[in-house]
Amino acid sequence: MKKIFMIIAVTFCIVFTGAANSVYAMPGDTVADENIWRVYQQSEYLTTEEQNELNEMAVSIADTYGIDVVVWIVDDCEGKSHMDYADDAFDYEGYGYGENHDGVMLLICMDPDCRGMWISTCGGAYDLYYNRDMDIIEGYLIDDLRAGAYAEAVRLYLTLTDTFLYDGLYEGGHVWNQEEIDRYTSGSDYQSGNPDDDYGEDVNYVVMIIWAVLSLACGIGLACLFIHGMRSKMRTGVIAGEAGEYLVSGTFKVRDRRDKFLYSNVSKTKRESSSGGGGGHGGHISSSGRSHGGGGRSF
Amino acid sequence: MSDITNSYKCKACGAPLRWDAEQEILVCDHCDSKYSPDAFEIEEKGDKDANFDWSDFKEGDRETIDNTKTYKCSNCGAEIVTDMTTVASKCPYCDNVLVMEPELKGALKPNAIIPFTVDHKELLEIVKGFYKGKHLLPGNFLDESKIMEIQGIYVPFWLFDTLADGYMQYHGTKTRSWSDKKYDYVETKYYDVYREGSMRFSKVPVDGSVKMDNALMDSIEPYDYSKLIDFNPAYFSGFLADRFDEGVKDSLPRATRRIRQSVSDEFSKTATQYDSLTEKGGSLKMLDTSVKYALLPVYLIHSAYGGKDYHYAVNGQTGKIVGNLPISKVKQALYFLAFTAGGTFVSSIILAVAAVLLL
Known part of the structure; x- marks a missing residue:
């Protein structure tokens, strides 16, 4: 009896002191290389402190989701379109995680003749960004960019990117309504650039509870099976259901067998589109030969 | 078992003979002589042919076994047959008092019998083995349970x-x-x-006793029918036999199912x-x-624990034991909690690994 109590006590301690770590941890293929700036500027559009802070934020998001997050603010696009410049910068500067070069890049071009922004996605990020996500980011950044509030614009971009990547990875995609957008863009977390927001934390607790309930349900199911087996050993008187033991060997003869096809039916289930609800603004091949998604607008 | 005196006498010294289940012979403890039951042929009414007739048993057959007497239970109505000098005092089914019925002439003669081969010593070991590995038995069961009665009884079976x-x-x-x-x-x-076809079944057993628990009788199968032999009342020595009270028609549905x-x-x-x-x-x-009427050996064990009775049945030929044992609710609850904790721990790890791999 004492041994059984000890076993139960030890097992419960292990289970409820976090035997498993965070279920939703997303390991990246590689850790962000801090020697490569994720927030880069050709001129002083951001102060040194702002650049450092935003760079750390981008690295943190990249480490969390295993998807590179890059921001470039350039003086001009060297004669290229915003799309080509962003794709080439992403491909040739060594950004992107894993063999698919998963990553997303925001390009802000300050050329007076073609001021604009472009978001380029590559690899796994292509499937995670939805058309509406792109529209939301572009719509909200426009005001800050036009006002010259580049730090605020980049901070907003990184906060929304964090949330959209989370939804894309763990929620299977999410269509945002105006209330949710306003909540994330007006809260204190957004202003401080803290990627940890309340909504994300609430979702984490829900996932933990679901995981715990499922584990407990499996444990109870297994326990019921074992107890049933032990009880059946205590009740060995059973009415015999068949007489196979008394079948005389060699006497079984089948003299007629007929297998007749009656009908068939086919059911089909739509597959989740790997391109999501239109991941990105349409795919294209960059000069490096890689497939990119993206979209942008001028300001 | 109750005190036994055997109606069969040693041909050498005249002492009463004892049935040895292990050697399957009659033994004289006085002069060590041994006899096969075939050595004691019984005069049968109108039939002295040594080749036994295996023709089908017919319900109307009123041929009886000689040199037997019948006891009737005053409580459950069981009719128990034994030889002339074996004293049967308690009903093997309900432990009530048995009363000898002089007017009943004895059991209807069966076609065949399988003698007991498990003896009393083996029986106690079989019962001890039955308790082993039963983790839900109450902790004090082995110390406080008592075997009240062990009865070796030939149970009537219809073999289809x-x-x-x-x-x-x-x-x-x-x-x-x-x-x-x-x-x-x-x-x-x-x-x-x-699918259409046919297959033959041989000797599908159905017990012909209403009082016998069908689940217990089904569970102690199978018997080794290669040991099924011509009936001889010598095998009754020291054992009881039940008369059938479920006829062929009543037993056929169970066999058919x-x-x-x-x-x-x-x-x-x-x-x-x-x-x-x-x-x-x-x-x-x-x-x-076709159907044969056979007597098959069963030990009925009556055990008491915690104010309740527990009945086991042992196949008197193979030693297979079946029955219902008491379950400790406390032990059951503790095992349930232990398995739940262990299962939850293992499941949580598997779910976490699956989530990481899939996501």
Whole structure:
């Protein structure tokens, strides 16, 4: 009896002191290389402190989701379109995680003749960004960019990117309504650039509870099976259901067998589109030969 | 067991003989002489032929066994037969007092018998072995349980031989799945499956005693029928025998149900190409049916624990023991908690690993 109590006590301690770590941890293929700036500027559009802070934020998001997050603010696009410049910068500067070069890049071009922004996605990020996500980011950044509030614009971009990547990875995609957008863009977390927001934390607790309930349900199911087996050993008187033991060997003869096809039916289930609800603004091949998604607008 | 004096006398010294279950012979403890039961032939009414007639038992047959007496239970009505000098005091079914019925002439003569081969010493070891590995037994069961009574009794059985002939119909399905870029597809094909044929069954046993627990009697099967021999009342020495009170007609449905299920099982084994097979119905005839009346050896053990009675049955030939044991609720609850904790721990790890791999 004492041994059984000890076993139960030890097992419960292990289970409820976090035997498993965070279920939703997303390991990246590689850790962000801090020697490569994720927030880069050709001129002083951001102060040194702002650049450092935003760079750390981008690295943190990249480490969390295993998807590179890059921001470039350039003086001009060297004669290229915003799309080509962003794709080439992403491909040739060594950004992107894993063999698919998963990553997303925001390009802000300050050329007076073609001021604009472009978001380029590559690899796994292509499937995670939805058309509406792109529209939301572009719509909200426009005001800050036009006002010259580049730090605020980049901070907003990184906060929304964090949330959209989370939804894309763990929620299977999410269509945002105006209330949710306003909540994330007006809260204190957004202003401080803290990627940890309340909504994300609430979702984490829900996932933990679901995981715990499922584990407990499996444990109870297994326990019921074992107890049933032990009880059946205590009740060995059973009415015999068949007489196979008394079948005389060699006497079984089948003299007629007929297998007749009656009908068939086919059911089909739509597959989740790997391109999501239109991941990105349409795919294209960059000069490096890689497939990119993206979209942008001028300001 | 109750005190035994044997009606069979040693031919050498005249001392009473004792049935030795292990050696399957009658033994004289006085001069060590040994006798096969065949050595004591009984004069049968109107039939001195040594070749025993295995023809079917007919209900109207009133031939009885000589040199036996019948006891009747005042409580449950059981009629117990034994030889002339064995004293049966307690009913093997309800432990009540048995009263000798002088006007009943004895049991109807069976076709065959399987003698006891498990003796008393082995029996106690079998019972001890029955308790082993039963983790839900109350902790004090071994110390406080008492075996109140052990009775060796020949239980009347009807042994059915038949040729089962008929057909069975089933619903069969085959499924196939595949995918393309847009959809996952599952195709299910439905079939009507028909099988017709026959198979023979030999000596399907059904006990002919209402008082015997059918579940216990079914569970102590099988008997080794190669040891089934001509009936001889010498085997009664020291044992009781029950008279049948469920006739052939009453017992036939149980045999039929078991045979029908086996027929369905055998036919379904010829349709393994289907992913699922569900019986729709069928029709079966029992042809060439014959039935034998046989006495098969069973030990009935009455045990008491915690104010309750527990009954076990032991196959008197093979030693297989069956019965219901008490379950400790405290132990059951503790094991349940322990398995739940362990299962939860293992499941949590598996779910976490699965989430990481899939996401």
